[in-house]
Amino acid sequence: MSEDKEPETNPWMKSLLIWVGILVALALFVSMFDRPTQGAGKTIAYSEFLAKVDEGSVKQVDISENSVSGTMSNGEQFRTLSPNDPQLTDRLYKNNVRFTAKPAESPSFWLLLLYQALPFILILGIAFFVIRQMQKNSGSGAMGFGKSRAKMLTEKHGRVTFDDVAGIDEAREELQEIVEFLKDPSKFARLGGKIPKGALLVGSPGTGKTLLARAIAGEANVPFFTISGSDFVEMFVGVGASRVRDMFEQAKKNAPCIVFIDEIDAVGRSRGAGLGNQNDEREQTLNQLLVEMDGFEANEGIIIIAATNRPDVLDPALLRPGRFDRQVVVPRPDIEGRIKILQVHMKKVPLAPDVDSRVIARGTPGFSGADLANLVNEAALLAARRGKRLVAMSEFEAAKDKVLMGAERKSMVMTEDEKRMTAYHEAGHAIVALHEPASDPIHKATIIPRGRALGMVMRLPERDSYSYHRDKMYANLSVAMGGRVAEEVIFGYDKVSSGASGDIQSATSLARDMVTRWGMSDAVGPVQHSDDDQSYLGYSMGSRNSMSNQTAQLIDSEIKRIVEGGLDRAREILTEHIEELHKLAIALLEYETLSGDEIKRMLAGEDIGRDIPGSTGPALVKPGGSSIPKTRRPGGWGDPRPQGA
Structure with missing residues (x-):
């Protein structure tokens, strides 16, 4: 945090002036100790000078302490260094050379003083420069160890307004009041109202909490200080509390202002929760923060905005009125919010006429603002790699598949048997989904390996859902087990692969x-036996230990019953619609990817614009031949072949 408001100079110009000063000082220092020898002209050897004197070629000579200069008979000037030669004057007199003696020049008092003081001046100048840089970089050097690391956000970093925030209208409206107070405090003071001292933004990662805080500062046009909660925590006790005090001191100098603390759970966790393993430094920092926010000294005009995705771990004293008066929930956007967010990010991208933001929003349920920004960016990058000038709907669909299912594993080589197994596995999921009324519609089915999956059937809801009903849960269980059932029905019990591991896990x-x-088990009843905060292998450690063995066994048996119910329902559907299973599997082997509409039209016998192959074939209809073994599963199903297979 800068302590003054001096106009910032150009860093490049500042560095240039410093280096120019250093070079001038060095040049002056060298010039003082490397002065040229007195006199002008050609430098000759002393022996040559004596020979010229004996020849009579020297006309006039000036003799100094250790040098000789003069003029030849032809007017040429010369100079030479003279050893202490006592016979020189006699030789000059003998050869009729006119000579004069000059006293040695001694430097002035001020010059001598400069000689002695210059090294100390250079050392002091360098030390002053280093110390000043340490003080400016508050907290980054030894001189600013206890200083705040908060940075003031100015317009040069990019001004953000509420126009750049979309899809979270309720949260924006709650924070609009803070902006109005900062612009016109008297509007609220007339009725005795007080603006909240703090607002806590709560939401999942990527929902736009930091963007909201920047938008408040941009709309109010006030100083905006930003810092992370981890910047307060150090290994030395007392440093974090010192930084909190310094941060509020700087904020008072710039009031009214906004202080934004990102990831406040790093310093604001509940005190005493460590059971003997407390962090004294973190707790002292939190104590100082509590006092500064609402202590004996009021910090008027300072609004604290904090963001976290873990409000459950924060200290209760931090959440009480007077500190964080409001908890603003920043949720994941619904379909209308996703449309607005996509339109904000699409402004920077040249779009083709076929791009429909509503279709993209419908296909991205649960996406946060950051996810949607990444989706638009991936589509733009894909269009650039393809050499296009506009981003079309095909790029958005490919980018959505990459985000949802992972990148295509083009280098993965699968055998024909593995491809056939994958095709029937994914066809089993799709057929069960089509014949389960409560299931979400199929968006796409593919046997192209993506991420960790060899294939995938993607289902997308028609609208956003905020709760799940029992019938949809049972439908999802049937769809999840459809792939395993298809493998067992078509290839036999002994040929079931491990490809259903993810399906079994989700079911x-x-x-x-x-x-x-x-509470959807009549045998167990509407009793909670799970604790999300300390779950281990699906069970809460505390809850598991506190329940009886009979209850644990009952829960295990009910889970198995429900999963096997989905298995039985999937087998019933695939047995009844075995021809559709064959037809869809053959189409997936031929085209690898089919959309939901193409699957429906193909199964209905309609033309989908592709040449779909026939639904029969000896290698596909009966992969195991006529000797498919009967199942050996306990309480089995008998012959896994459907009638007529």
């Missing part, structure tokens, strides 16, 4: 939540 997790959290 088990969903069933466990239904039993232990949402």
